[in-house]
Amino acid sequence: MPMILASSSFAMWAAVGVLLLMAIGFGVGNIVLTHLLGPSRKGEVKGTVYESGMNPIGDARRRFNVRFYVVAMTFLLFDVEIVFLYPWATTFPSLGGAEGEVLSPIFFGRMLFFILTSIIAFAYAWRKGVFRYD
Numbered sequence: 001m002p003m004i005l006a007s008s009s010f011a012m013w014a015a016v017g018v019l020l021l022m023a024i025g026f027g028v029g030n031i032v033l034t035h036l037l038g039p040s041r042k043g044e045v046k047g048t049v050y051e052s053g054m055n056p057i058g059d060a061r062r063r064f065n066v067r068f069y070v071v072a073m074t075f076l077l078f079d080v081e082i083v084f085l086y087p088w089a090t091t092f093p094s095l096g097g098a099e100g101e102v103l104s105p106i107f108f109g110r111m112l113f114f115i116l117t118s119i120i121a122f123a124y125a126w127r128k129g130v131f132r133y134d
Helices: 002-037 066-094 097-127
Strands: none
Touching (some): 066 097
């Protein structure tokens, strides 16, 4: 009996192994083919530093305004909120029966609290002038 379990376990993991080998082979194959078939021109213009379409001027360690960081974190906050809202929205209508009558207000209250704290954080950032670029 243990032999059957071992072979079925191997069959399940064999598909994962084949997928990993295909992914590694695809990555290595692309790199090798790029070096073999791709152009290999070299020159002063080709070797210069390219930074978002702009010529690099000055030191790379200059300071950025903290507002960029705060805007990025606010974006991530609302992204995570959407990630949490989607599963909640899909399971909330299916709460039914006797347990659903008890659980529905609790689930709804928790989600309202979550959304309310996100709105308060956004209003706080707005009031502090984080989104103003003067």
